[in-house]
Amino acid sequence: MINNAAIEINAPLEVLPLDIWRQLFEVNLFGQVAVIQALLPALRRSKGRVVNISSVGAESVLPIYGAYAGTKAAFESASDALRREVRAQGIQVVIVQSGGVKTVMAERSGPLSLELASRMGPEHTDLYGELIASTVRFQSSFLEHAVTATKAATKIANITTAKRPRIRYTLGVDAAFTVPLNRILPARLMDRILAR
Numbered sequence: 001m002i003n004n005a006a007i008e009i010n011a012p013l014e015v016l017p018l019d020i021w022r023q024l025f026e027v028n029l030f031g032q033v034a035v036i037q038a039l040l041p042a043l044r045r046s047k048g049r050v051v052n053i054s055s056v057g058a059e060s061v062l063p064i065y066g067a068y069a070g071t072k073a074a075f076e077s078a079s080d081a082l083r084r085e086v087r088a089q090g091i092q093v094v095i096v097q098s099g100g101v102k103t104v105m106a107e108r109s110g111p112l113s114l115e116l117a118s119r120m121g122p123e124h125t126d127l128y129g130e131l132i133a134s135t136v137r138f139q140s141s142f143l144e145h146a147v148t149a150t151k152a153a154t155k156i157a158n159i160t161t162a163k164r165p166r167i168r169y170t171l172g173v174d175a176a177f178t179v180p181l182n183r184i185l186p187a188r189l190m191d192r193i194l195a196r
Contacts (some may be wrong), residue, residue, distance in 0.1 A: 001039055001162060003032045004053040006071075008109045010064045010135075011116045012128045021067050028071035033078060040086070047090035051160050052079045056099045056175040060182040062111060062194060064128075064135050083167065094165045096156060097179055099172030100139070100146035107143070110136040147172045 009020050035049060040089045043050065057069035058076045076095055083093035100106060117125070117132045152171055159169055170176045182190055 001036070001044060001048060002051045002053065002156060003035060005031055006068075006105065008068045009111075009116070010014070010068055010109060010113045012064050012132070014122075015116070015120055015124050015128065016067055024071050025074070028061045028068070029074050029078070032075060039092070043091050044086075044088060044089050049092040049165070050079075051094045051096060051156065052076075053156070054079070054098050054186050055099055055156045056097050056172075056178050057168070058097065060178045060190065060194070062135055062139070063131055068096065076113060082185065091116075092165060094159060097168060097175050098152065098171050099154045099170065099175030100148050100174065100192075101176070102148050104142060106139075106146070122178065132172045142174065146174075149170045150195050 007024060008015070011020075017096060018104050032052065042048070054074040055069065057065050058072040061069040076097075079093055079095050083106050088094065113132055114196060117129060120128065155169075155171055161166055170179050185193075
């Protein structure tokens with residue numbers, strides 16, 4: 001079973017409406033949990049495998065990505081707990097920490113952030129306007145060199161069918177670089193790196 005459903009809406013914490021926060025958690029966390037709960041009996045019978053697609057953002061969060069990254073961090077925590085709960089039942093749980101992948105969701109993310117920013121009042125525009133614009137520029141330029149959806153799907157399929165899968169995988173150059181860096185560098189240094 002591969003859990004890959006997600007939506008991405010990015011804006012500063014102060015200005016992202018709570019109903020959008022709830023929508024993100026409903027799809028990116030609660031929807032995934034509902035599917036897992038429904039399929040666990042079949043997975044138990046088949047000694048199956050759960051492959052949960054997360055994000056590099058669960059560990060290394062860009063500015064304005066708090067809501068999306070929060071859903072992915074929660075999903076990873078739930079996945080870790082699930083793995084420990086069902087291990088003795090013969091079910092494997094694997095987390096894939098994806099970096100940038102060329103998808104429709106990723107392509108819509110930047111324009112959606114800019115649209116939300118256009119609705120901010122003058123005070124929030126002064127506080128966050130340039131931060132949003134620079135983060136969107138960074139993500140848009142990175143997506144030009146990101147993994148294609150086909151390559152990502154091939155890697156996920158290989159993980160899903162691997163004889164002895166690892167507990168965690170990264171997907172994409174950015175994830176392979178950022179996740180280990182985030183684990184060894186002090187948080188303040190990572191803040192400075194991401195601020196650039």
